[in-house]
Amino acid sequence: MRALCCLIAIFLVSPCFAAEEEAGKDRTSYILNKVDDLWRGESSYAVVTMQVKTEHYTRTMRMEGWSKGKEKTLFRVLEPLREKGTMTLKSDNHIYTYLPKTDRTIRLTSGMMMGSWMGSHLTNDDLVKEARLEEDYEAIISFEGERDGQNIIEFTLTPKPDAPVVWGKLMLSILADGYTPLMEHYYDEDMVLARTFTFTDMKMLGGRDRPAVLRVVPSDKPDEYTEFIYETLELNIPVSDVMFTKSSLKRR
Amino acid sequence: MRILTLASRNVRRNWHRSLVTMLAMAFACLIMIFFASLMEGMIQGSERSVVSMNMGDIQIHAHGYRDDPDLYTQINDADLLVRNLQKQGFRATSRIYGYGLLAARMASSGVHLRGIDLKQEIKVTELHRHLSSGQWLDESDANGVILGKKLAGTLGVELGDELVFVGQSSDGYMANELFRVRGILKSVSDGIDRMGMFMPMQTLRNLLVIPEGAHEIVIIRPDRTTDLTVETARVEAIAEGLEVKNWKQLMPVIARMIETADVQIMIMLVIFYIAVATVVLNAMLMNVFERIHEFGIMKALGVSPWQLVALVFAETFILTLLASIVGLAGGWWVSDYYRIHGIDLSSMADSIAYGGIAFDPLWYAAITTEALVYPVLFLFIVAALAVIYPAVKAAMLRPVKAIYFR
Numbered sequence: 001m002r003a004l005c006c007l008i009a010i011f012l013v014s015p016c017f018a019a020e021e022e023a024g025k026d027r028t029s030y031i032l033n034k035v036d037d038l039w040r041g042e043s044s045y046a047v048v049t050m051q052v053k054t055e056h057y058t059r060t061m062r063m064e065g066w067s068k069g070k071e072k073t074l075f076r077v078l079e080p081l082r083e084k085g086t087m088t089l090k091s092d093n094h095i096y097t098y099l100p101k102t103d104r105t106i107r108l109t110s111g112m113m114m115g116s117w118m119g120s121h122l123t124n125d126d127l128v129k130e131a132r133l134e135e136d137y138e139a140i141i142s143f144e145g146e147r148d149g150q151n152i153i154e155f156t157l158t159p160k161p162d163a164p165v166v167w168g169k170l171m172l173s174i175l176a177d178g179y180t181p182l183m184e185h186y187y188d189e190d191m192v193l194a195r196t197f198t199f200t201d202m203k204m205l206g207g208r209d210r211p212a213v214l215r216v217v218p219s220d221k222p223d224e225y226t227e228f229i230y231e232t233l234e235l236n237i238p239v240s241d242v243m244f245t246k247s248s249l250k251r252r
Numbered sequence: 253m254r255i256l257t258l259a260s261r262n263v264r265r266n267w268h269r270s271l272v273t274m275l276a277m278a279f280a281c282l283i284m285i286f287f288a289s290l291m292e293g294m295i296q297g298s299e300r301s302v303v304s305m306n307m308g309d310i311q312i313h314a315h316g317y318r319d320d321p322d323l324y325t326q327i328n329d330a331d332l333l334v335r336n337l338q339k340q341g342f343r344a345t346s347r348i349y350g351y352g353l354l355a356a357r358m359a360s361s362g363v364h365l366r367g368i369d370l371k372q373e374i375k376v377t378e379l380h381r382h383l384s385s386g387q388w389l390d391e392s393d394a395n396g397v398i399l400g401k402k403l404a405g406t407l408g409v410e411l412g413d414e415l416v417f418v419g420q421s422s423d424g425y426m427a428n429e430l431f432r433v434r435g436i437l438k439s440v441s442d443g444i445d446r447m448g449m450f451m452p453m454q455t456l457r458n459l460l461v462i463p464e465g466a467h468e469i470v471i472i473r474p475d476r477t478t479d480l481t482v483e484t485a486r487v488e489a490i491a492e493g494l495e496v497k498n499w500k501q502l503m504p505v506i507a508r509m510i511e512t513a514d515v516q517i518m519i520m521l522v523i524f525y526i527a528v529a530t531v532v533l534n535a536m537l538m539n540v541f542e543r544i545h546e547f548g549i550m551k552a553l554g555v556s557p558w559q560l561v562a563l564v565f566a567e568t569f570i571l572t573l574l575a576s577i578v579g580l581a582g583g584w585w586v587s588d589y590y591r592i593h594g595i596d597l598s599s600m601a602d603s604i605a606y607g608g609i610a611f612d613p614l615w616y617a618a619i620t621t622e623a624l625v626y627p628v629l630f631l632f633i634v635a636a637l638a639v640i641y642p643a644v645k646a647a648m649l650r651p652v653k654a655i656y657f658r
Contacts, residue, residue, distance in 0.1 A: 052424060054424065055324075056324055056422065056423075056424070057422070057423045057424035058424075059423070059424040059425065080425075082425060083425060083426055086426060097418065099416070099418060099426070099428045101428045101429075102416055102428055102429065102430045104355070104416045104430070106353065106355035106360055106416055106418060107355070107358065107360060108353065108360070109353070109360050109361065109362070112353050112360075112362060115353075116420060118426065119420050119424040119425065119426070
């Protein structure tokens with residue numbers, strides 16, 4: 001009898017659930033898009049300093065980057081002198097690297113995707129997958145409210161069953177006010193924390209307050225990190241498509 | 253009664269029959285020697301494919317390197333260690349390794365870089381003799397590299413083609429250099445075939461900024477007949493605080509395969525020897541039974557049964573001695589020919605690989621003391637056994653019966 005009641009209850013309530021879920025979905029993706037657009041917009045130009053500290057070396061690199069839409073990115077190294085002019089082009093799912101020392105362009109194969117990008121704690125795969133949160137993950141809001149004295153919204157992103165991802169899940173927390181990202185936790189397939197992204201140092205960038213520093217810390221080596229520090233950011237500037245073709249790599 | 257004189261006269265008197273018997277035995281001996289050295293060659297060849305090509309007998313690594321081949325997990329005083337090992341009579345060489353991406357035109361592939369000490373490596377391994385085309389590495393051609401067979405195929409490169417390498421040097425910067433294909437290896441092992449790129453050690457040191465240290469030291473024991481376990485313990489004493497493993501520990505599957513092959517070969521040898529024994533037995537039986545009439549006459553003349561048995565044995569001994577000399581010379585000569593030239597199996601199979609190790613498609617014979625001595629000994633034993641029955645039978649016969657024995 002009780003079971004029957006429950007069933008009836010569920011039956012009556014479920015349409016509202018569905019409706020609410022729909023609204024939730026919309027809100028979730030709306031917010032996530034907002035977060036995405038923080039650095040990208042339609043197109044962007046940025047100057048970033050990358051600092052990598054590992055057990056064996058510390059290095060600093062300055063580079064400039066352009067992006068257009070979600071699939072096109074181009075980086076060029078400005079400093080150090082030893083690597084000046086090295087370029088990385090991401091176009092759709094391919095990564096090309098132009099190497100000034102030998103004046104050659106090579107395409108990274110799928111086997112190299114888990115390799116480190118420019119000696120940092122990011123992989124080439126991160127570069128390819130960076131803007132595809134929406135496509136590869138199901139997002140739900142898993143927490144909303146006060147945490148550490150801040151009003152935050154926490155998303156849990158789980159990969160879609162057939163998505164080509166190496167992570168078990170992502171946890172992203174953002175400030176409820178202004179949708180500024182604070183932390184992003186990456187869990188591996190065994191649901192063990194693999195690395196943490198933290199966003200700090202709010203300052204004026206591209207016409208509004210944005211976190212200027214992104215730090216990546218691998219969980220297995222807490223003393224190591226890669227830090228990206230934004231110096232300048234311009235959004236929605238005219239960028240030509242030609243820039244993101246392989247043939248443009250050599251000409252620059 | 254001078255048995256030996258009589259026996260040799262008997263052998264000479266009917267030289268035609270003696271020659272046929274002798275040739276049958278000599279041929280059997282030759283075949284046995286040849287077969288034994290082929291089998292021995294098979295064992296040595298498979299061991300050589302594993303050990304001499306690239307593995308070495310014993311390898312030294314820093315602890316943990318084999319589980320996680322990290323650029324920074326190095327053997328610090330590698331040069332000193334190599335010198336100490338050489339003082340102890342070992343042949344040793346150090347190597348450094350690295351990983352990265354190799355591209356040619358639009359094809360690319362992950363590679364395993366192998367920097368080798370050209371002066372020492374030649375004394376330790378036989379890689380330099382295993383090129384399918386091109387030349388071995390040379391210090392003067394710092395950017396000439398040797399590629400594994402499948403890697404060259406993946407990249408679609410031939411001798412003289414340009415290669416672009418990209419990787420990460422030990423100081424975190426990008427390592428990037430142009431190389432040229434100087435040589436391409438034959439099939440060595442799965443890892444080398446698919447990813448191996450060999451270069452002079454200094455080139456790799458400059459490329460990946462590894463000023464000193466090594467990742468691996470490879471050792472060949474001075475005498476292949478010594479006990480590997482004992483030699484491993486000796487190396488362990490010299491290389492303190494490092495991981496020392498011999499090839500049987502590094503490749504247990506292959507080691508077991510070679511050990512079982514040993515047993516299989518022994519069984520085959522025994523079966524083969526038994527087959528040969530029937531040939532010898534037959535020849536000797538005929539030789540004695542043909543002459544029972546003759547023995548009957550000798551007995552009638554007053555030769556005692558024991559003298560008769562001794563006589564038959566002496567004749568057999570002379571025959572076998574001559575046959576074994578001929579057989580030994582012939583067998584040695586045939587085996588030696590195949591020791592140098594080998595039997596080419598490549599028409600049957602391009603490369604024979606087992607457990608990730610490629611075996612040489614040329615099958616060489618190997619001459620060992622055992623392969624030469626055992627067949628001769630065996631021949632004597634079989635001949636002696638073969639004549640016991642007819643000799644005793646002849647000795648026991650009553651003269652009259654023997655004379656009319658048909």
